[in-house]
Amino acid sequence: MIEMTADGKPPVQKKDTEISQASQAYFESMFLGHIPANVQIHKKSGPVYGFRGCILDLQVNNKEFFIIDEARHGKNIENCHVPWCAHHLCRNNGTCISDNENLFCECPRLYSGKLCQFASCENNPCGNGATCVPKSGTDIVCLCPYGRSGPLCTDAINITQPRFSGTDAFGYTSFLAYSRISDISFHYEFHLKFQLANNHSALQNNLIFFTGQKGHGLNGDDFLAVGLLNGSVVYSYNLGSGIASIRSEPLNLSLGVHTVHLGKFFQGWLKVDDHKNKSIIAPGRLAGLNVFSQFYVGGYSEYTPDLLPNGADFKNGFQGCIFTLQVRTEKDGHFRGLGNPEGHPNAGRSVGQCHASPCSLMKCGNGGTCIESGTSVYCNCTTGWKGAFCTETVSTCDPEHDPPHHCSRGATCISLPHGYTCFCPLGTTGIYCEQGHQFIGKDVFK
Template sequence: MPSTAAVLVCLSGLAVLAAASDTPEDVTSVPKLQFEAAFQGKCDSDSPCEHVCFELHDGMFECDCRMGYLLHPNGYSCQELNTTSEPSIELEISSQVLPEDADKDAEDILYSRDASFSAHLDPGNDLAASTPQPEAADESSTQPERVRFVPPSTTTATPQCLLECGVGLCLDVAAPNGRRQQRCQCPLGRTGTHCEIDTLEAPRIARFSGQSFLAFPALRGAYKDVQVTLEFKPETTDGVLLLAAERDDMAGDFLALVLVDSFLEFRFDCGSGEGGVRSPEPVLLNQWNKLTLYRHRWDAWLQLNGGKHVQGRSKGLFSRITFREPLFVGGPGNTTGLAAKLGASEGFRGCIRHLELNDHVYGFGLAPLGDASQGFDIEECSSDACSRLTCQHGGKCVSTGEIIATSSLGATAVDASCLCPLGYTGTYCEQRLELQVPSFNGSSFLRYEGLGSSALSWLEIRLVFKPESADGLLLYNGGRADGVGDFASLALVGGHLEFTFDLGTGPATVRSRTVVSLHSWHEVLVSRTGRSAWLQLDTQPPSHASSPGAFTQLMLAQSLYVGGVPSLEIVSPKAKARSSFVGCIQKLEINSRPIRLLASALSGMNVVNCAHPCSTRPCANGGHCIPDHEFFYCECPKGFKDVHCGTPAGKVEEIAIETTLNEPIPQFTGHSYLHFTDQETIKRIVSNKLNINIRFRTQSSGGLLLWSGRRSESSGGDSLALGVRAGMLELRYNLGSGEVLLVYNFSRVDDGLWHRVKALRNEQEGALIVDNGPMVTQRSPGRLRQLNTDTGLYIGGVEEPSRLPASQSWPGFVGCVSDFTLDGDYHVPLVHGAASGRNIEHCE
């Protein structure tokens, strides 16, 4: 029977392409067909697909079937599986048609007849597994034998290889002197001359001999996207580093990473033509190299050792790769036919210390201690400095490159150190660390959930930092893992602070007007709306810039990094920053929302405590230290007060305050008030921000504590009110586009005891805290952010209560008020500082 290479079928004006693999002429066997059909048009109700339709590129689409059905060779019909009769084509069927990430790439699946996309989702399967390629039926076995992997090199072993290797394999190989020698090739987990020794630990840095390999389970969820990070040290110029295929004879889909004449080559085939990309520079022999590789459908990007990004593209219409064979690392495993496909068939000789694929870091030991299902000839790479250093608590060993010893034979020993995860420090990451204010040393970073679509049109960043170096990356969020595409970056470059962003049509950079002084605290505010951005450092006038082109939206799909990044390869070259930040960061707000630097971090590395008063943990009795540039204040738990949370509430605190400030504590009768018009007080009320800290006690269930508004007779306009209603504390404010109400209903305050209230506002975001309890938050409507009042500030009541807005009509306050602070550091003298007042008595 002659083999068929391609068949073109016309169905209702739609073109169908079907590919069939070459098959030997054997009338007793079933031909092993491999087909994938593509049609012209779009996925809609008129498409011929019986079950599921997937859109491709260039105006094409292809069909697939639901669970329990096979795709007919015509490319659009679905045949129900008949398990009682012998099938003419044997297929491996996944339990789910949809890809595991169908929910995030739903635009690829545009039409499905009689199917629900939300039902029967199985995150363990990928589309490649559910779009099976036919194989010939095997009458002797229902499943292929894949328990034991035999390297191709064993087929050439001479009959004279008579070593007793137990569970290992005997190899006859060429010795350096040109003669032949015999040795045992031991399976993973065994070592010794005759493979007689069990190895108790998995190799942390694996060494491959050229006849070695590690086998991992077949790739899942990688049919469309594959991202690889690999750190390796080659000893020769050729060899197979990584291989994943559909079939063990390389006849179907595959991807491979090979060394050819010292250059890295990435080859892949989606079923309709091979594509590839080659590194522009050779690898460094006997040195550590780092590779970053990313494949998305037809396209692939490769970067070696932080060099130039190079790009390649596969041929044909099809964009999905089916993976059925194991993932082989360091050698071809049991795969044949490599020489014709890749130009290399020998295994890799050298060491591999890091393999990460689609965010999964592979362990080189046998499962369950590692991820490997099998392997041969794997040893610990003892020549590497990290083989002598054990980092605890998930720390990562890195070689410093510093030579610490040289042997008589010329071999060198290189120093190494541990990069410690968040919350640990020490030489081996053995010490637990309670972090207060994070410090970064140039190899540190904190990672958070990315901004995603929340920064599409508007992004505002507020950061308080103290630099120790004139260069370094403070904050970075990118759109792609290879540094290409949209990004936002805040960095020190040559002493100036730079905010750089790219919306897809070229970068824009806004730069601070002056150099940032080192070893002191600074505050920067960055705001971007559409193509325009401005940056303000401390009290300097803001700088402005606009991005080129017509794009106005910023999409940041990757993680957000603060203080540095794990690798500069993920940073766009357009960001200019080529090192991580050195110094301290104490505050971060994004889009007016405070970010808890340590509690909100998903991960971090090499972060220690800054030399700041909060690092000494000055707040007693469980109080929380809040840094405020070089100063601090304590948030005290219920029942404790004063600056260090050391004085029990209700004891002598009011006496101490009165003595210290030489000021009486005012008492309000319900017909009293204090009125403040001084500039120092009013400027802290009328602004974009508000920070009120006030103590009071009352037995009345209602009363006005604080008010500021407009002189207009109307009840609308900007206003601020804090008071007690029905025994609960309320905060109301109106920035001109509608009033917002915060009610603190966690506890009553009309019990005659002293209570401390914190009322906070950051532009539209408001917060209310009583006695260091839970925080109540709310956001005002509209787009206005500043409070503009002109009546001054009233405490305890107002002259004419009838002029208050209806929603803010409290009776006068009955009780005592003390310790009134604004912005965390300005103490308002209640009695001596008021411009006027009425019916004020002294609190006993």
């Protein structure tokens, strides 16, 4: 029996009538792209033409081949030039550069990220490796790494039940990254208990956890992802030959804590709360989950959904608390926590302790509002105030002042008790230094 499928369509089967079921087929060398001239082929093969194009991945049964490194011979092969830059444009005037597998964005000053999507600080006062982002022309916000809290991330915090806050106003997600689960290929089971932060944005399109190969939105990349979509839990995975996806019944929002059991052994299955168990079989013949990345919970280190594999591209991070997340990779084995050592993530950002609010320890002055994102905390000031605690007045020359000053570019704005004045650079004049000034001969210096 020969079976073939392409582009996720249903498989086509054909039975070979000349080979008995009891016979065993043997294969010698496998050729990719074309067949050498000195190799004889079966007379019924028909005309053979060489392949022209790019081959990115090759798997036979459950084994993934490194096409170049494992090849014995080859001829007239060059790197594939995939036009990544035609599909993923860099943001904020970044310059796209691509090789045969990846894209890179050269970012202008004060921007960072894979797509130059993040604004960055010129000077970083944040402690302990925190991410600094500009909140305004003069104020910054520190997004704290795992285990740290406070306006400058200088306070230590013990986290036993992590609380995630989804995607913040600056485009970053709270997340935890654990070491790769090495023996997850053929059998795995996960136990998960979580509590939602709300019944609206927390369950519309939110990633709970993800592990997988490189992204770029490809269909053929192995991955495992669990998330929330329009009120239901969605469990998706790809073994290399198509996406298998199970969606639960809508969650009962009157429950405070939700329980999820899921796994894969020949077929995938999902059970949520007291709902009936649902199962699915992945398309194609591939049976192993080949993933090499860290195991991400709540979000992603640089969460760019359009760069994740198709089927794992949830648009937001998780919002709420995760009380239990355990895995086992043997049918009769013991469940264990993530990480090596167990329970210890490799990295994280803006993750707090469930039912604890950093805003309880922070007082914003002059009507300012405390905003928290996990352990990251800052004051959102009312009009006329600035600073970490909204205790500094906004002067007429500050970028935050409304209306802004009108000094021309290159001029220096100087605040006065009832307004401001513009100090003009050499060669300009006028109230706002908007006029050019021409000096003539000896009149320049007196």
